[in-house]
Every structure is written in structure tokens, then in C-alpha cells.
Amino acid sequence: MRAVRWYGKKDVRVETVDDPEIVNPRDAIIKVSSTAICGSDLHLYDGVIPSMKKGDILGHEFMGEIVETGSAITNVKVGDRVVIPFTIACGQCFFCERTLTSLCDNSNPAQNQDVVEPLMGHSPSGLFGYSHMLGGFAGGQAEFVRVPYADKGCFKVPSHLSDDQLLFLSDILPTGWMGAENADIEPGDIVAIWGAGPVGQFAIRAALLMGAERVISIDHRPGRLALAAEAGAETLNFEHVDVLEALAETTGGRGPDRCIDAVGMEAHGLSADNLFDHARQAVGLATDRPHVLRQAIIACRKGGTISMPGVYGGLVDGLPFGAFVNKGLTLKTGQTHVHRYMQPLLDRIEAGEIEPASIISHHMPLDKAADAYAGFANEQDEYTKVILRP
Amino acid sequence: MLKQKGNAMTRHEPDFKAETPDGSMVAPPGTRLAQRQNLGGMERSLSVAAGAVLAIIGARRRGVAGIALGLASSALLARGASGFGPAKRALGQRPDEKALAESAGWSSAAISTHAVTINAPRERVWQRFTDFEAWPDFAVNVSSLTRDDEGRLHIGSRDPAGEIEIIMAVTERIDRELLALDTVEGAAVPMSVRYEFRDGPPGRGTEIHGTVGYEPPGGSLGRHAAKANQREPGIQLRRDLKRFKALVETGEIATNAPQGQPAKA
Numbered sequence: 030m031r032a033v034r035w036y037g038k039k040d041v042r043v044e045t046v047d048d049p050e051i052v053n054p055r056d057a058i059i060k061v062s063s064t065a066i067c068g069s070d071l072h073l074y075d076g077v078i079p080s081m082k083k084g085d086i087l088g089h090e091f092m093g094e095i096v097e098t099g100s101a102i103t104n105v106k107v108g109d110r111v112v113i114p115f116t117i118a119c120g121q122c123f124f125c126e127r128t129l130t131s132l133c134d135n136s137n138p139a140q141n142q143d144v145v146e147p148l149m150g151h152s153p154s155g156l157f158g159y160s161h162m163l164g165g166f167a168g169g170q171a172e173f174v175r176v177p178y179a180d181k182g183c184f185k186v187p188s189h190l191s192d193d194q195l196l197f198l199s200d201i202l203p204t205g206w207m208g209a210e211n212a213d214i215e216p217g218d219i220v221a222i223w224g225a226g227p228v229g230q231f232a233i234r235a236a237l238l239m240g241a242e243r244v245i246s247i248d249h250r251p252g253r254l255a256l257a258a259e260a261g262a263e264t265l266n267f268e269h270v271d272v273l274e275a276l277a278e279t280t281g282g283r284g285p286d287r288c289i290d291a292v293g294m295e296a297h298g299l300s301a302d303n304l305f306d307h308a309r310q311a312v313g314l315a316t317d318r319p320h321v322l323r324q325a326i327i328a329c330r331k332g333g334t335i336s337m338p339g340v341y342g343g344l345v346d347g348l349p350f351g352a353f354v355n356k357g358l359t360l361k362t363g364q365t366h367v368h369r370y371m372q373p374l375l376d377r378i379e380a381g382e383i384e385p386a387s388i389i390s391h392h393m394p395l396d397k398a399a400d401a402y403a404g405f406a407n408e409q410d411e412y413t414k415v416i417l418r419p
Numbered sequence: 420m421l422k423q424k425g426n427a428m429t430r431h432e433p434d435f436k437a438e439t440p441d442g443s444m445v446a447p448p449g450t451r452l453a454q455r456q457n458l459g460g461m462e463r464s465l466s467v468a469a470g471a472v473l474a475i476i477g478a479r480r481r482g483v484a485g486i487a488l489g490l491a492s493s494a495l496l497a498r499g500a501s502g503f504g505p506a507k508r509a510l511g512q513r514p515d516e517k518a519l520a521e522s523a524g525w526s527s528a529a530i531s532t533h534a535v536t537i538n539a540p541r542e543r544v545w546q547r548f549t550d551f552e553a554w555p556d557f558a559v560n561v562s563s564l565t566r567d568d569e570g571r572l573h574i575g576s577r578d579p580a581g582e583i584e585i586i587m588a589v590t591e592r593i594d595r596e597l598l599a600l601d602t603v604e605g606a607a608v609p610m611s612v613r614y615e616f617r618d619g620p621p622g623r624g625t626e627i628h629g630t631v632g633y634e635p636p637g638g639s640l641g642r643h644a645a646k647a648n649q650r651e652p653g654i655q656l657r658r659d660l661k662r663f664k665a666l667v668e669t670g671e672i673a674t675n676a677p678q679g680q681p682a683k684a
Contacts, residue, residue: 052682053671085678101670119669123538123624135665138673139559139658140680155673165675177673 031419032086032171033398038076039406041087043398049167049175054101057179059113063192064091064169064395066405066415067115067200068226069340072295073159074402077316078342080144080162089115089157090199091169092192095183104180111183113176114367115200117155117164120181130154131364136178137164148343153364170398172419184371187379193386193416194378197231202385203370205231205291208338211361212287214239219280221245221328222262223321224291225253227414228338230388232289233262238382245285247272249297252410256388267298276328284330293339296320302347316343326353337362388414395419426590426599427523427611428530428632458502466499511639516632525609525634529642531653532631535660538624538668545595545616547667548627556683557662557672560655571603579648583607609634610652627663631656 030048033041049058067090072078092112095105105111118130125133133154137145142152145162155177158168167174176182186195205228214220220241222232225248236244237260246257247265254264265275276285294317296303302320309315325335326349335358353360377383390413393401398417405412458466470492477488498504512520512527520528537544547553551572555561562582563575574585585606591599591613599613610633617626631652635642645651662683665672674682 047677049677052674052676055669055671082678117673119665119673121538121668123536126538135669136673138675138680139661139665141675142661143654143658155675161679164673165679167675167678178669 030172031395032167033088033395033417034083035073035081035085035087036083039074039403041074041399041402043396046086046171048173051097051099052175053177054099055178055180056099057095057102057105057176057183058097059091059093059111059169059174059176059183060096061091061093061169061172061174061419062110063093063196064088064171064417064419065196065199065201066090066170066398066401066417068228069159069293070402071406072293072340072342074406075295077294077310078160079316080160082161082165085158085160085165086167086171087158088168088170089159090196090201091157091174092186092196092199093174095179096173098179102180105183105185109183109185110188112186112195112198112371113157113169113174113182114184114203114371115157115159116364116367117157117166117177118181118368119178125181128366128369130181130366130368132366141165156364170395170417172395181368184368184375186375190378191386193389194384195375196416197227197385197388198367198371198374198378200365200367201227202231202374202383203367204228204338204365205233206235206370206374207363207365208232208289208291208336209235209239209241211334211336211338211363212236212289213334213336213359213361214241214287216240217242218286219243219245219283220287220289221247221276221285221325222289222291223247223325224293224339225250225257225264226291226409227388229253229289229291230256230260230413231383231385232291232338233257233260234383236287236289237261238377241287245276245279250410253413256413259387272324273328280330284328284333286330286333288325288329288333288335290321290325290335290337290339292321293337294318294341294343306347315346317341317345319345319348323347323349326356326358329356329358331356332358334359334361336360338365340364389416391415393417426601426613427519428613428630429591429599458498458504462504463499463502466495466504468499470495470499519611519632520634523609523611523632523634527635527638528632529635529639529653530630530632531651531656532629533653533657533660534626534628535664536619536624536626537664541595541616541618541625544625544627544667548614548616548663549598557666558655558659559662559683560650572600579650585610587612608636608652612656627660629656629660 032046034044095107095109116131117136118125118133119135122134131154136155137152145152155164157166209232218241220236222229225246233244244262246262248254249268258264296318306318395417401415405415473488473492477485477492516528516530554564560576562577565573572587576583586603587600590601597615601611602609613630615628619626633652662672672683
């Protein structure tokens with residue numbers, strides 16, 4: 030089959046590899062109909078996520094048709110059209126029983142847990158196509174994928190909706206939704222959302238559906254800010270205005286009640302702290318550029334909440350923790366517990382409350398993946414979301 | 420057979436429970452390696468003294484040299500004050516390892532522990548774990564297992580040198596609570612293993628606390644060599660307990676093949 034493989038910083042190639050096979054009784058093989066490049070794939074593309082190996086198959090947003098099932102699979106069958114959550118979850122451990130599926134105890138193989146435990150203390154769930162410390166599983170930017178724990182990890186979807194409407198149930202729609210949910214939005218709240226990429230876009234829509242009074246989207250790409258405005262957000266371009274001053278003024282000096290960091294470890298912008306982080310990251314002295322988190326702590330209303338769907342990878346320093354403590358802020362984080370959001374969000378798509386396809390800018394064949402990655406990384410105003418079709 | 424009767428690990432129970440000289444516990448139940456101090460009184464005094472001297476010199480220097488002296492001084496002061504030397508830990512034995520080696524008649528000993536919590540009742544966990552013939556399903560280096568007339572386990576294991584046989588005897592067994600095994604005399608790598616089974620807090624499943632002590636071939640250096648090729652008993656204990664947990668909870672063991680390791684079970 031054809032698959033997108035990682036070879037290093039800014040080096041992805043489409044190559045022919047062996048087709049996947051059923052290994053465990055709860056496996057299924059999916060023939061991929063659509064797969065997307067995620068903003069978090071750019072962290073891999075930029076080489077800032079450790080424990081990648083040359084030849085790894087990328088991709089964790091994908092959907093398709095079941096073409097083969099293991100002997101223990103009874104709740105889905107060959108021919109079913111399914112969307113696959115990017116977090117692999119067994120459904121039976123302490124965490125899965127509490128729907129905290131991105132914390133599954135069992136989906137990251139024991140040998141791979143050895144890589145992540147010294148860094149994190151405990152291993153989160155395995156993910157598709159996202160480094161060996163998070164499972165080393167072959168990803169979904171391919172013609173076929175082996176899905177472990179497929180009885181929990183294959184979400185059946187109706188035929189009257191298109192791939193474009195459904196694909197984002199795999200990651201970014203639930204991620205934006207959980208980002209807003211973690212912000213604990215109450216009536217009257219003003220919500221500031223850093224990052225108007227795909228997750229930020231869905232967080233904007235979710236925050237409004239959850240009853241936010243106003244949503245302010247912060248980015249520097251005019252096209253992405255325009256998309257945010259279409260969804261009903263007010264916009265701030267950090268290249269043109271001072272974000273802290275603008276947020277203070279527009280909220281009557283209170284600060285936004287809820288702040289959502291939909292940027293993560295690779296913040297852009299020409300602020301002094303971010304340039305310093307850039308320099309340290311370039312020479313291997315820092316893993317993350319937490320400019321957004323610093324700014325959100327200072328901007329946030331006293332007693333407010335910061336929600337962090339953005340991905341961080343390693344050590345973060347220089348955080349204003351004095352401000353964080355003395356302002357009594359709450360921080361909520363986590364990889365998305367995708368499984369628990371799929372049905373409710375499918376219901377909202379069917380009801381027309383959310384139109385996921387609105388953020389797609391490009392459809393490209395899988396064989397053009399290298400161009401798609403380069404475009405998504407370098408021309409972010411034009412490329413908001415790329416769908417690859419095998 | 421063993422030079423002393425019973426399980427080598429069990430004989431060192433007080434050490435593993437990290438009691439202080441006055442008999443009080445310094446760590447909560449289930450903790451086995453809380454013992455952190457590995458330096459004697461003279462070593463600690465010398466560390467503090469050397470750290471203090473470097474601090475004085477460092478304070479008078481500016482630039483990189485001053486910072487480097489400051490860091491070295493801090494490390495020495497911490498070493499002396501805490502009684503814990505990381506370098507000595509990496510190269511040598513802890514007091515409990517030394518005691519195990521002396522009592523078992525080994526030239527040196529290494530001890531590793533790992534605990535897992537399994538989302539299943541203790542009875543079921545115990546039944547599955549003591550079904551020895553099923554160990555090859557989850558134990559990564561166990562390729563076969565048979566029992567002889569005396570109840571001893573003949574464990575087939577793939578070594579880099581080829582197929583080897585390890586013979587272990589159950590030295591202690593308390594149903595649903597404790598299983599201890601020792602290698603029989605003449606083993607290439609003498610080893611003693613203990614698994615304790617406890618209930619977690621209500622609704623939190625069953626805890627297995629595993630401890631393995633062994634005589635590393637080639638001493639501490641051999642231990643590091645074994646770690647490098649993933650054959651070190653502590654690494655195997657950790658992985659095997661996790662794989663056993665996955666098997667009990669989910670019926671299978673996650674694998675990332677074909678990008679990595681093949682499955683078992």
C-alpha cells in the first residue's frame with residue numbers, strides 16, 4: 030500500500046509499504062477513504078517531538094471502511110463505514126471506564142511505556158502515528174490501517190453525511206469541543222482563544238454553543254481570523270495590536286473570564302520571550318515555546334480558567350506562576366478523550382449546529398502529501414486544513 | 420538448592436520495608452525501595468566539607484567558572500546532607516542489595532521493584548497469575564514453561580546465545596497474598612522473586628507488588644550491560660507485569676507491529 034512516512038525534520042515521503050494485517054483478536058483493518066493532516070502533525074514535521082523513527086507512518090485523523098476484523102470483533106463488521114478516534118483505548122481499564130480514554134493504561138505497549146515514563150511518570154494512551162513514546166503505531170495517512178481495540182475504536186457513521194462532514198470527529202472537532210468544555214464557560218463569560226487553526230476554530234464554535242457571551246480569537250493569519258469572524262468571533266491580530274492591552278480594554282479591565290490555548294508548544298510571534306524560546310529550541314536547550322500560556326495567565330480574569338488543548342511536549346519554564354497562584358486561576362489540560370464526544374458531536378453535525386467542512390481549504394491526493402505538509406506548514410493563511418484521499 | 424531455606428528476598432523483609440533504626444517505618448505499605456541513603460558517615464562529612472570549600476571559591480569567581488563551581492558545590496552539599504550519591508548508586512550496591520548478596524552467598528546483588536494495579540478482583544488476578552503454564556502468553560522472554568514432579572518450574576527462555584532453561588522453585592505461597600520463587604542451585608543467574616497481592620482502595624482493583632533480586636553476572640557493570648540489551652530482570656519484571664495487566668483487563672496485549680514489537684498471547 031501507499032503510506033506517508035516520516036524521515037526527519039521537514040522530510041515526509043509517500044512510499045510503498047507492506048499492507049497491515051490482523052495481529053490481535055480485537056483488531057480491525059480499515060481501508061482509508063479520507064485522512065487529514067493535523068496541526069499537531071506539524072510538531073512532528075518540525076522535528077520537535079522526540080522518539081520518532083525513520084520510516085514511521087504518520088497520520089491520526091482518518092476514516093474509512095472496515096475490510097477485515099479480528100476473531101473477537103462482534104459489534105462492527107466488514108463493510109461498515111467508520112471514523113477512528115486518534116487515541117487508542119481498551120475500554121476496560123480504570124481510565125477507560127471513566128471515559129478518560131486518552132489516559133488508557135493498556136494501549137501503549139509496555140516497551141513503549143518505558144520511553145515515556147521517565148519523562149512523564151506515567152504513560153498516556155497510545156496514539157496513531159505519533160512517536161514511539163506514544164505507542165509507535167502506524168498511522169492513518171495510508172491506504173490501510175490496523176486499528177487495535179477496534180470494538181471500542183471504530184465509530185460507525187451514517188451514509189447520508191460526507192467524509193468532509195465526518196472526518197474531524199476523529200480528533201480536532203472533539204479537541205476543540207473539550208477545549209471549550211474544560212474552560213468551564215458560564216453565561217456572560219468572555220472567552221479568549223489563542224490560535225485560529227482548526228482546533229481554535231472548533232473551540233470558537235463550541236464556546237458559542239456553550240453560551241459564551243463573546244468569543245475573541247487571537248492569531249496573525251488574516252484568512253484564519255476571517256474564518257473565525259464568520260463563526261461569530263471577534264478577532265485580534267497580534268501583529269497589529271498589543272494583545273494584553275486589547276484584552277484588558279475590551280473586557281472593561283476585568284480580563285477574559287476563560288482563556289483557551291489552542292496553540293501549544295510552537296508559538297509564533299516576535300515577542301522577546303518567544304524569540305528567546307526560539308533560540309533555545311533551535312540549539313536543543315528547550316523543547317517548548319510557551320508564549321501563549323504566559324500571556325493567558327497574565328490576561329485572564331482573577332479566578333478564571335485556562336484550558337489547554339494545545340500540545341506541549343517537554344519542559345516549560347519562565348511561566349508567571351506567581352500570577353497564576355495569586356490570581357487563583359484554574360488550569361485544565363489533556364489529550365482529547367475522543368471516544369466520549371463522538372456520538373454527541375455527530376448528533377450536532379446532523380442537527381446542523383456545527384458545519385465541520387467549513388474549515389477545509391484543500392483536498393489533495395495522498396501521493397501529494399509532501400506538498401501538503403509543506404503548504405500547511407509554510408502557507409498557513411492559505412492552508413487551513415488539508416484532506417488527503419488515498 | 421539455596422544455601423539458606425526459604426525465599427532470599429523474604430529474608431530481607433526489614434530492609435525492603437525501609438525501617439529506621441528505632442523501628443519506625445519511613446515509607447507507606449507496599450513501598451520497597453524507599454531506602455535512599457547509600458553513603459556512610461565519613462563519606463557524607465567529606466562531601467559537605469568539599470562542597471563548602473567549592474562554594475567559597477565559586478562565590479569569588481565570576482562567569483562560567485563561578486557558575487560551574489557553584490553547581491559542583493551544590494551537588495556535593497546535597498550528596499552529603501542527604502546521604503544519597505547518585506554516581507555511587509549507578510556503580511555500586513545499596514545497603515539492602517549488599518545484605519541480600521551476603522545472605523544469599525552472591526558476589527553482589529541487584530534489586531528492582533515494580534507495582535501495577537489491575538482493574539479486576541484479587542481472586543481472579545491470583546488465579547490468572549498462578550496459572551504458570553500461561554506465563555509464556557505475557558512474559559516477554561519466556562518461550563515455554565513446564566512443571567516437574569516436584570512442582571518446580573522449567574522456564575524456557577530465548578537468550579542472545581540461544582535457548583536456555585531456568586529452573587525456579589516456589590519457595591513461599593499464601594493464596595491470594597504472596598508468591599515467591601527462587602532459582603535452584605547452579606543457575607547461571609541466581610534470582611529471587613516475590614509477588615505480593617493486595618486489594619487497592621475500594622473500587623480500585625488489585626495491586627501486585629513485584630520485587631526481583633539477582634546476582635548480576637559481572638557485578639554492577641554486568642547489570643548495565645543487561646539493561647542495554649533489555650535482558651535485565653528488573654526491566655522484564657516491569658514489562659511482564661504491565662503485559663499481564665493488559666491481558667487480564669483486555670484479553671490481549673497491545674502491539675504496534677509491524678512498526679515495532681510483535682504481539683504475545
